[in-house]
Amino acid sequence: MIELSHVTKRYVESTALDDCDLVIAPGETTVLIGPSGCGKSTILRLMIGLQLPDEGLIRFSGQPLELSALPALRQRMGYVLQDGGLFPHLSARDNVTLMARYVGWDAQNVSRRVEELAELTHFPIDGLDRFPLELSGGQQQRVSLMRALMLDPEVLLLDEPLGALDPMIRFELQNDLREIFSRLSKTVVMVTHDLGEAAFFGDTIVLLRGGKIVQRGTLQQMLNSPADEFVARFIQAQRAPFEAMERRP
Amino acid sequence: MRSNRSFFAPGRSVLRSLPFVSRGLFVLFFFLLAYGAIAVAEVKPAPRPLVVGSKNFTEGVVLGELVRALASTAGPADHRQALGGTRLVFNALASGEIDVYAEYTGTLTHEILAKQKPGSLEEIRAILDKSGLLTSESLGFKDNFALGMRRDLAERLNIRRISDLRAHPELVFRFGTEFMERGDGWPGLREHYGLPQEDVLGIEHDLAYRGLAAGEVELTDLYTTDAEIAYYDLLTLEDDLNYFPPYEALLLYRAELAETHPAALEAMLRLQGEISEAEMVSMNARVKLGRVQENVVAADFLRESLGVEIHARETRRVDRFFRYTGQHLALVASSLSFAILIAVPLGVAAARRPRLAQVILGVVGVAQTIPALALLVFMIPLFGIGAGPAVVALFLYSLLPIVRNTHTGLMGIPLPLRESAEALGLPSGARLRLIEGPLAAPSILAGIKTAAVINVGAATLGALVGAGGYGQPILTGIRLDDMGLILEGAVPAALLALCVQWLFEWAERAVIPAGLRTRSRV
Ligand SMILES: Nc1ncnc2c1ncn2[C@@H]1O[C@H](COP(=O)(O)OP(=O)(O)OP(=O)(O)O)[C@@H](O)[C@H]1O
Ligand SMILES: [Mg+2]
Numbered sequence: 001m002i003e004l005s006h007v008t009k010r011y012v013e014s015t016a017l018d019d020c021d022l023v024i025a026p027g028e029t030t031v032l033i034g035p036s037g038c039g040k041s042t043i044l045r046l047m048i049g050l051q052l053p054d055e056g057l058i059r060f061s062g063q064p065l066e067l068s069a070l071p072a073l074r075q076r077m078g079y080v081l082q083d084g085g086l087f088p089h090l091s092a093r094d095n096v097t098l099m100a101r102y103v104g105w106d107a108q109n110v111s112r113r114v115e116e117l118a119e120l121t122h123f124p125i126d127g128l129d130r131f132p133l134e135l136s137g138g139q140q141q142r143v144s145l146m147r148a149l150m151l152d153p154e155v156l157l158l159d160e161p162l163g164a165l166d167p168m169i170r171f172e173l174q175n176d177l178r179e180i181f182s183r184l185s186k187t188v189v190m191v192t193h194d195l196g197e198a199a200f201f202g203d204t205i206v207l208l209r210g211g212k213i214v215q216r217g218t219l220q221q222m223l224n225s226p227a228d229e230f231v232a233r234f235i236q237a238q239r240a241p242f243e244a245m246e247r248r249p
Numbered sequence: 250m251r252s253n254r255s256f257f258a259p260g261r262s263v264l265r266s267l268p269f270v271s272r273g274l275f276v277l278f279f280f281l282l283a284y285g286a287i288a289v290a291e292v293k294p295a296p297r298p299l300v301v302g303s304k305n306f307t308e309g310v311v312l313g314e315l316v317r318a319l320a321s322t323a324g325p326a327d328h329r330q331a332l333g334g335t336r337l338v339f340n341a342l343a344s345g346e347i348d349v350y351a352e353y354t355g356t357l358t359h360e361i362l363a364k365q366k367p368g369s370l371e372e373i374r375a376i377l378d379k380s381g382l383l384t385s386e387s388l389g390f391k392d393n394f395a396l397g398m399r400r401d402l403a404e405r406l407n408i409r410r411i412s413d414l415r416a417h418p419e420l421v422f423r424f425g426t427e428f429m430e431r432g433d434g435w436p437g438l439r440e441h442y443g444l445p446q447e448d449v450l451g452i453e454h455d456l457a458y459r460g461l462a463a464g465e466v467e468l469t470d471l472y473t474t475d476a477e478i479a480y481y482d483l484l485t486l487e488d489d490l491n492y493f494p495p496y497e498a499l500l501l502y503r504a505e506l507a508e509t510h511p512a513a514l515e516a517m518l519r520l521q522g523e524i525s526e527a528e529m530v531s532m533n534a535r536v537k538l539g540r541v542q543e544n545v546v547a548a549d550f551l552r553e554s555l556g557v558e559i560h561a562r563e564t565r566r567v568d569r570f571f572r573y574t575g576q577h578l579a580l581v582a583s584s585l586s587f588a589i590l591i592a593v594p595l596g597v598a599a600a601r602r603p604r605l606a607q608v609i610l611g612v613v614g615v616a617q618t619i620p621a622l623a624l625l626v627f628m629i630p631l632f633g634i635g636a637g638p639a640v641v642a643l644f645l646y647s648l649l650p651i652v653r654n655t656h657t658g659l660m661g662i663p664l665p666l667r668e669s670a671e672a673l674g675l676p677s678g679a680r681l682r683l684i685e686g687p688l689a690a691p692s693i694l695a696g697i698k699t700a701a702v703i704n705v706g707a708a709t710l711g712a713l714v715g716a717g718g719y720g721q722p723i724l725t726g727i728r729l730d731d732m733g734l735i736l737e738g739a740v741p742a743a744l745l746a747l748c749v750q751w752l753f754e755w756a757e758r759a760v761i762p763a764g765l766r767t768r769s770r771v
Contacts, residue, residue, distance in 0.1 A: 074674030089764040
């Protein structure tokens, strides 16, 4: 579905992504994980064309991602940020329907689709006419997800969508999200830095470090045969607190 | 799923379908634009009446009124009163913006034609003829430059002649701004007499008299026909080394008047040799001390001396108020709407292209640093006198606040929001219209408000170049030492600034997107 070949992205002081090859399989959920600054967000931003690679090529359904093709291709992708990125001057409904109205959907289709999405994301109908600042963090993320799903895109790109939420709401949304993914069977690329969350969602987990892909596979594979010392340590570090608890009498 | 009904589908008005870009702003803007357009249309010259000009001192204005009144017996005639100093008015005549004004021989020989150094009236005429200008015969009186001080002080210091001043270097001299700079003014005088005084500054001529009366000023330049000489009991010092040339009053006019306005020309030339020095002094006194309007004084003189019956009446305060208000609003509205039309796109361009931003903000910033007075004067050669240069100068002044606020408003939008709009697939123009514009609107409007308020104040300077407005009564008030007249301009100008402020605050409330306002409610 999305294919990165030999992609390199440099910034003035650092290389965010270093000669990366990555193929995102259609219909699967791929989770990108790794320490802070390893290039996870950069991959998503390259996929949706917010940044262009310095070297290498990115294809979407076989079509190279070029400036001229971007607006059209972006309508086939949904993008959700950590803090939602909702437009504060638009109501939840207007945020969700902005793009559909822009491309000329008629009012009936728009409102039918909004109801559908509200049900899918468990968003209260009466919250639709509120402004983002009048919604809770969890509700904002649900609106953000509805906005990403509005045009029924083929691909969902989620950058730490649950990162800013408290644990209870996070748990609730995790379950909702997984249910949505399996119901819609979309191609999903999701960034997280929580291994548990990665295992919970991911058909495939991609572990990054310093702009390079270190290992790619299931959590089980990484546990059983870590590609290198770093993978083993990364997994160990995330499991440590739970193991310590389990050992207590 | 898709239909051919667009986002701004028919049936919903464009205004209604833009809930976030407030209707208030639109209405306000279109009001401004319409007013500006009308104002600009009015600025265009009507079928040509004879245009009389005058320098910005009382005698000049009185002579201008005499000429206008006589010319109007033969056809339509306007008087652009108190346009400015010698240079400005002479240039206006040379470029054909005015047809005639009253000038003095000494000013011609020593200031206007100083380079050619003409020695006689014949030589003056020969030089002016090349520029298509003619002079009348003397109007009958001289208005010489002189130095004056209070009689009591002069007696105490035993000063009677200018050369006596050498012995008193501590004296405080305040000269009319023009006298400070003119070739036949202070620089030449100081050299001619070897005067040692250091405390010498320029001041509005009429304010100098008040300083003299109050004892803050010890010596100033006088016109020998000034009414104040007698009023304040001043001593004019004898020009013992013959520095000042004679200043015979005459009319300076464009040669083509003989063809375009022959009857008016003939009528105005009836003034030749008719005004004695005493009559001029008394007319000046009636205006300056008696607070009679120049047109009335002129009409009285014409009736008594030439037997010409002119209908003149004092303009009523209300009429003046409406006229000044109309002129002032026209200046502000036209310059501001042009500024909005240009500055908002410039601000957007600056926000889109960081490298362009430096150039745009730099250039616009430089325009702001030019002193208003200088800017007005720079505009005169390009746009003539009247509303033209004033509108352009105000326009330039209005650019910076609007460009800067548009730029910062757009740049201040958090990156995640800008990128979310981009990631949705909205093209650049749609992002600007639907997302960035509404989010930056409060900042843009604040910029427009700043520009408008500055504009209302700065527009009072327009009167200096003949643009009218509330500056007109202020200038006349200064000239005539009439606090009432000054307030007639200053009070409405201040009130207008407040109104503008209030109007924009109302518009701001309407334009701030509802979603942003809830912040205070939460
Ligand atoms: N606009 C930018 N300018 C300069 N450097 C950048 C920019 N964006 C990212 N970087 C650098 O690129 C590297 C990768 O950044 P990226 O945002 O992809 O990390 P990440 O894996 O998403 O980290 P996190 O988990 O903290 O979100 C980092 O070193 C970061 O400092
Ligand atoms: Mg990140």
